[in-house]
Amino acid sequence: MAQRARIVLLSAGGLGPTAIARELSCTRQTVVSWRERYRTLGLTGLVDAPRSGRPTSVSSADILLRTLCPPPLGFQRWSSRLLGAELGISNASVASAWRAWGIRPTRHGGMRLATDPVLDVDVARVLGLYVAAGVGALAIECGPPVPGDRAPVARRPDVGDLGVGDARVGDLGDGSLADVGDGAIAFLRSIPSGGAPHPQAIIVAGATPWWLPDDEHRSAIHVAGSYRSWSRLVRVACLMAGARPRGAASVGALCAALRCRDPDAAFSWSVG
Numbered sequence: 001m002a003q004r005a006r007i008v009l010l011s012a013g014g015l016g017p018t019a020i021a022r023e024l025s026c027t028r029q030t031v032v033s034w035r036e037r038y039r040t041l042g043l044t045g046l047v048d049a050p051r052s053g054r055p056t057s058v059s060s061a062d063i064l065l066r067t068l069c070p071p072p073l074g075f076q077r078w079s080s081r082l083l084g085a086e087l088g089i090s091n092a093s094v095a096s097a098w099r100a101w102g103i104r105p106t107r108h109g110g111m112r113l114a115t116d117p118v119l120d121v122d123v124a125r126v127l128g129l130y131v132a133a134g135v136g137a138l139a140i141e142c143g144p145p146v147p148g149d150r151a152p153v154a155r156r157p158d159v160g161d162l163g164v165g166d167a168r169v170g171d172l173g174d175g176s177l178a179d180v181g182d183g184a185i186a187f188l189r190s191i192p193s194g195g196a197p198h199p200q201a202i203i204v205a206g207a208t209p210w211w212l213p214d215d216e217h218r219s220a221i222h223v224a225g226s227y228r229s230w231s232r233l234v235r236v237a238c239l240m241a242g243a244r245p246r247g248a249a250s251v252g253a254l255c256a257a258l259r260c261r262d263p264d265a266a267f268s269w270s271v272g
Contacts, residue, residue: 003026102115
Protein backbone atom coordinates (compact mmCIF):
# COMPACT_ATOMS: atom_id res chain seq x y z
CA MET A 1 0.00 0.00 0.00
CA ALA A 2 2.83 2.42 0.80
CA GLN A 3 4.30 2.22 -2.70
CA ARG A 4 0.88 2.55 -4.33
CA ALA A 5 0.05 5.64 -2.28
CA ARG A 6 3.38 7.22 -3.24
CA ILE A 7 2.67 6.52 -6.92
CA VAL A 8 -0.63 8.39 -6.61
CA LEU A 9 0.91 11.31 -4.70
CA LEU A 10 3.87 11.70 -7.07
CA SER A 11 1.53 11.51 -10.06
CA ALA A 12 -0.69 14.20 -8.52
CA GLY A 13 2.44 16.29 -8.07
CA GLY A 14 3.08 16.27 -11.81
CA LEU A 15 5.68 13.51 -12.23
CA GLY A 16 5.32 11.20 -15.20
CA PRO A 17 5.42 7.37 -15.07
CA THR A 18 9.10 7.10 -16.02
CA ALA A 19 10.20 9.60 -13.37
CA ILE A 20 8.05 7.91 -10.72
CA ALA A 21 9.43 4.47 -11.62
CA ARG A 22 12.95 5.83 -11.26
CA GLU A 23 12.15 7.42 -7.91
CA LEU A 24 10.51 4.29 -6.45
CA SER A 25 12.80 1.70 -8.09
CA CYS A 26 9.97 -0.11 -9.86
CA THR A 27 8.95 -0.59 -13.48
CA ARG A 28 7.05 1.96 -15.52
CA GLN A 29 4.25 -0.55 -16.06
CA THR A 30 3.77 -0.88 -12.29
CA VAL A 31 3.31 2.90 -12.05
CA VAL A 32 0.86 3.00 -14.96
CA SER A 33 -1.19 0.07 -13.61
CA TRP A 34 -1.71 1.50 -10.13
CA ARG A 35 -2.27 5.03 -11.41
CA GLU A 36 -5.03 3.80 -13.73
CA ARG A 37 -6.63 1.73 -10.99
CA TYR A 38 -6.74 4.80 -8.77
CA ARG A 39 -8.25 6.92 -11.56
CA THR A 40 -10.91 4.30 -12.21
CA LEU A 41 -11.77 3.08 -8.70
CA GLY A 42 -10.40 5.72 -6.33
CA LEU A 43 -8.81 4.62 -3.06
CA THR A 44 -10.50 1.22 -3.24
CA GLY A 45 -8.49 0.54 -6.38
CA LEU A 46 -5.31 0.53 -4.30
CA VAL A 47 -6.53 -2.35 -2.14
CA ASP A 48 -5.86 -5.96 -3.12
CA ALA A 49 -8.94 -7.68 -4.53
CA PRO A 50 -10.15 -10.42 -2.11
CA ARG A 51 -10.01 -13.28 -4.60
CA SER A 52 -7.68 -16.26 -4.69
CA GLY A 53 -5.40 -17.04 -7.57
CA ARG A 54 -5.07 -13.46 -8.81
CA PRO A 55 -1.83 -12.72 -10.72
CA THR A 56 0.65 -10.56 -8.88
CA SER A 57 0.97 -7.00 -10.16
CA VAL A 58 4.59 -6.78 -9.06
CA SER A 59 7.19 -8.52 -11.22
CA SER A 60 10.17 -10.45 -9.89
CA ALA A 61 12.38 -7.68 -11.32
CA ASP A 62 10.45 -5.14 -9.23
CA ILE A 63 10.97 -7.31 -6.17
CA LEU A 64 14.70 -7.56 -6.87
CA LEU A 65 15.07 -3.79 -7.23
CA ARG A 66 13.15 -3.12 -4.02
CA THR A 67 15.17 -5.75 -2.17
CA LEU A 68 18.33 -3.83 -3.08
CA CYS A 69 16.92 -0.66 -1.50
CA PRO A 70 17.38 -0.08 2.26
CA PRO A 71 14.61 -1.44 4.50
CA PRO A 72 12.52 0.95 6.62
CA LEU A 73 14.12 2.67 9.61
CA GLY A 74 14.48 0.32 12.54
CA PHE A 75 15.14 -2.78 10.40
CA GLN A 76 18.58 -4.14 9.53
CA ARG A 77 17.42 -6.27 6.61
CA TRP A 78 14.35 -7.18 4.59
CA SER A 79 12.26 -10.20 5.53
CA SER A 80 9.83 -11.65 3.01
CA ARG A 81 6.92 -10.56 5.21
CA LEU A 82 8.22 -6.99 5.58
CA LEU A 83 8.90 -6.59 1.85
CA GLY A 84 5.58 -8.19 0.95
CA ALA A 85 3.77 -5.65 3.12
CA GLU A 86 5.76 -2.84 1.51
CA LEU A 87 4.85 -3.96 -2.02
CA GLY A 88 1.30 -5.09 -1.26
CA ILE A 89 1.93 -8.72 -2.18
CA SER A 90 2.21 -11.96 -0.23
CA ASN A 91 5.39 -12.96 1.54
CA ALA A 92 5.25 -16.18 -0.49
CA SER A 93 5.53 -14.12 -3.71
CA VAL A 94 8.59 -12.36 -2.32
CA ALA A 95 10.20 -15.63 -1.24
CA SER A 96 9.51 -17.14 -4.68
CA ALA A 97 11.16 -14.17 -6.41
CA TRP A 98 14.18 -14.39 -4.10
CA ARG A 99 14.57 -18.07 -4.96
CA ALA A 100 14.31 -17.28 -8.67
CA TRP A 101 17.05 -14.65 -8.38
CA GLY A 102 19.16 -16.84 -6.07
CA ILE A 103 19.33 -14.26 -3.27
CA ARG A 104 18.45 -13.72 0.37
CA PRO A 105 19.06 -10.38 2.12
CA THR A 106 21.48 -10.22 5.03
CA ARG A 107 22.24 -7.35 7.39
CA HIS A 108 23.21 -3.84 6.26
CA GLY A 109 22.53 -4.36 2.56
CA GLY A 110 24.49 -7.58 2.12
CA MET A 111 23.17 -10.56 0.18
CA ARG A 112 23.43 -14.33 0.43
CA LEU A 113 23.86 -15.72 -3.08
CA ALA A 114 22.70 -19.23 -3.96
CA THR A 115 26.02 -20.65 -5.10
CA ASP A 116 28.04 -23.70 -4.10
CA PRO A 117 29.44 -22.92 -1.61
CA VAL A 118 26.98 -20.24 -0.48
CA LEU A 119 28.38 -16.72 -0.82
CA ASP A 120 27.52 -14.06 1.76
CA VAL A 121 28.66 -10.83 0.17
CA ASP A 122 28.40 -7.09 -0.18
CA VAL A 123 29.87 -6.44 -3.63
CA ALA A 124 32.33 -3.53 -3.67
CA ARG A 125 33.07 -3.63 -7.40
CA VAL A 126 33.16 -5.88 -10.44
CA LEU A 127 36.65 -7.03 -11.36
CA GLY A 128 36.01 -8.97 -14.55
CA LEU A 129 33.65 -10.98 -16.74
CA TYR A 130 34.41 -13.88 -19.08
CA VAL A 131 31.81 -15.43 -21.43
CA ALA A 132 32.65 -18.15 -23.96
CA ALA A 133 31.23 -21.42 -25.27
CA GLY A 134 30.21 -23.37 -22.17
CA VAL A 135 31.94 -21.00 -19.73
CA GLY A 136 30.77 -18.00 -17.73
CA ALA A 137 32.85 -16.42 -14.97
CA LEU A 138 32.35 -13.23 -12.94
CA ALA A 139 35.06 -11.86 -10.67
CA ILE A 140 34.00 -9.55 -7.85
CA GLU A 141 35.65 -7.69 -5.01
CA CYS A 142 33.88 -8.07 -1.68
CA GLY A 143 33.70 -5.12 0.69
CA PRO A 144 32.38 -4.15 4.12
CA PRO A 145 28.74 -3.09 4.43
CA VAL A 146 27.93 0.56 3.72
CA PRO A 147 24.38 0.87 5.12
CA GLY A 148 24.20 4.67 4.99
CA ASP A 149 26.03 5.38 1.74
CA ARG A 150 24.21 3.71 -1.14
CA ALA A 151 23.20 5.18 -4.47
CA PRO A 152 19.49 4.77 -5.35
CA VAL A 153 18.93 1.57 -7.33
CA ALA A 154 17.42 3.48 -10.27
CA ARG A 155 20.70 5.38 -10.72
CA ARG A 156 22.96 2.33 -10.74
CA PRO A 157 24.32 0.95 -14.03
CA ASP A 158 22.60 -2.31 -14.98
CA VAL A 159 23.77 -5.14 -17.25
CA GLY A 160 20.29 -6.66 -17.42
CA ASP A 161 19.74 -6.00 -21.13
CA LEU A 162 23.27 -6.63 -22.38
CA GLY A 163 23.15 -10.37 -22.97
CA VAL A 164 25.50 -11.62 -20.23
CA GLY A 165 23.45 -14.81 -19.97
CA ASP A 166 24.30 -15.95 -23.51
CA ALA A 167 27.13 -18.16 -22.33
CA ARG A 168 27.17 -20.39 -25.41
CA VAL A 169 28.50 -18.08 -28.08
CA GLY A 170 30.44 -18.75 -31.23
CA ASP A 171 30.77 -21.76 -33.51
CA LEU A 172 32.90 -24.43 -31.85
CA GLY A 173 35.47 -25.96 -34.13
CA ASP A 174 38.36 -28.37 -33.68
CA GLY A 175 40.50 -27.50 -30.69
CA SER A 176 38.20 -24.71 -29.50
CA LEU A 177 37.46 -26.38 -26.14
CA ALA A 178 41.12 -26.06 -25.19
CA ASP A 179 41.08 -22.47 -26.41
CA VAL A 180 38.11 -21.71 -24.15
CA GLY A 181 39.92 -23.19 -21.14
CA ASP A 182 43.09 -21.27 -21.91
CA GLY A 183 41.07 -18.08 -22.35
CA ALA A 184 39.33 -18.56 -19.00
CA ILE A 185 42.63 -19.11 -17.19
CA ALA A 186 44.12 -16.06 -18.89
CA PHE A 187 41.07 -14.09 -17.77
CA LEU A 188 41.55 -15.10 -14.13
CA ARG A 189 45.22 -14.16 -14.27
CA SER A 190 44.24 -10.71 -15.56
CA ILE A 191 42.17 -9.95 -12.45
CA PRO A 192 44.00 -7.48 -10.17
CA SER A 193 44.91 -8.77 -6.74
CA GLY A 194 42.77 -7.28 -3.98
CA GLY A 195 44.66 -8.42 -0.89
CA ALA A 196 43.23 -9.56 2.45
CA PRO A 197 41.23 -6.37 3.26
CA HIS A 198 39.28 -6.82 0.03
CA PRO A 199 38.67 -10.55 -0.58
CA GLN A 200 37.70 -11.69 -4.05
CA ALA A 201 35.24 -14.28 -5.31
CA ILE A 202 34.70 -15.92 -8.69
CA ILE A 203 31.14 -16.95 -9.63
CA VAL A 204 31.09 -19.49 -12.46
CA ALA A 205 28.22 -20.93 -14.49
CA GLY A 206 26.92 -24.43 -14.72
CA ALA A 207 29.42 -26.77 -13.10
CA THR A 208 32.72 -26.96 -11.27
CA PRO A 209 35.20 -25.41 -13.72
CA TRP A 210 36.98 -28.20 -15.55
CA TRP A 211 39.38 -25.63 -17.00
CA LEU A 212 40.76 -24.44 -13.64
CA PRO A 213 44.08 -25.90 -12.40
CA ASP A 214 43.90 -27.29 -8.86
CA ASP A 215 46.44 -24.80 -7.56
CA GLU A 216 44.80 -21.63 -8.90
CA HIS A 217 41.87 -19.62 -7.44
CA ARG A 218 40.16 -22.81 -6.25
CA SER A 219 39.19 -21.46 -2.80
CA ALA A 220 37.50 -18.39 -4.32
CA ILE A 221 35.23 -20.32 -6.72
CA HIS A 222 31.45 -20.28 -6.19
CA VAL A 223 29.35 -22.27 -8.66
CA ALA A 224 25.88 -21.23 -9.89
CA GLY A 225 23.58 -24.11 -10.77
CA SER A 226 22.85 -23.09 -14.38
CA TYR A 227 23.66 -20.44 -16.97
CA ARG A 228 20.35 -18.73 -16.25
CA SER A 229 21.09 -18.66 -12.51
CA TRP A 230 24.57 -17.36 -13.21
CA SER A 231 23.37 -14.56 -15.49
CA ARG A 232 20.87 -13.45 -12.83
CA LEU A 233 23.60 -13.40 -10.20
CA VAL A 234 25.74 -11.30 -12.55
CA ARG A 235 22.95 -8.73 -12.66
CA VAL A 236 22.49 -8.83 -8.87
CA ALA A 237 26.23 -8.38 -8.27
CA CYS A 238 26.44 -5.47 -10.71
CA LEU A 239 23.46 -3.72 -9.10
CA MET A 240 25.02 -4.20 -5.67
CA ALA A 241 28.37 -2.84 -6.85
CA GLY A 242 26.61 0.17 -8.34
CA ALA A 243 25.72 1.35 -4.82
CA ARG A 244 29.29 2.67 -4.38
CA PRO A 245 31.17 5.17 -6.56
CA ARG A 246 34.09 2.82 -7.37
CA GLY A 247 31.70 -0.05 -7.93
CA ALA A 248 29.48 2.03 -10.22
CA ALA A 249 32.55 3.02 -12.25
CA SER A 250 33.53 -0.64 -12.69
CA VAL A 251 30.02 -1.65 -13.79
CA GLY A 252 29.84 1.31 -16.17
CA ALA A 253 33.10 0.21 -17.78
CA LEU A 254 31.78 -3.35 -18.10
CA CYS A 255 28.55 -2.11 -19.70
CA ALA A 256 30.53 -0.08 -22.22
CA ALA A 257 32.60 -3.14 -23.14
CA LEU A 258 29.51 -5.35 -23.47
CA ARG A 259 27.88 -2.91 -25.89
CA CYS A 260 30.86 -3.38 -28.22
CA ARG A 261 30.95 -7.16 -27.81
CA ASP A 262 31.17 -9.43 -30.86
CA PRO A 263 28.32 -11.94 -30.30
CA ASP A 264 30.20 -14.62 -32.22
CA ALA A 265 33.37 -14.49 -30.13
CA ALA A 266 34.42 -15.08 -26.55
CA PHE A 267 34.14 -12.02 -24.33
CA SER A 268 36.80 -11.18 -21.75
CA TRP A 269 36.95 -7.98 -19.71
CA SER A 270 38.77 -7.01 -16.54
CA VAL A 271 38.84 -3.73 -14.67
CA GLY A 272 41.72 -1.41 -15.52
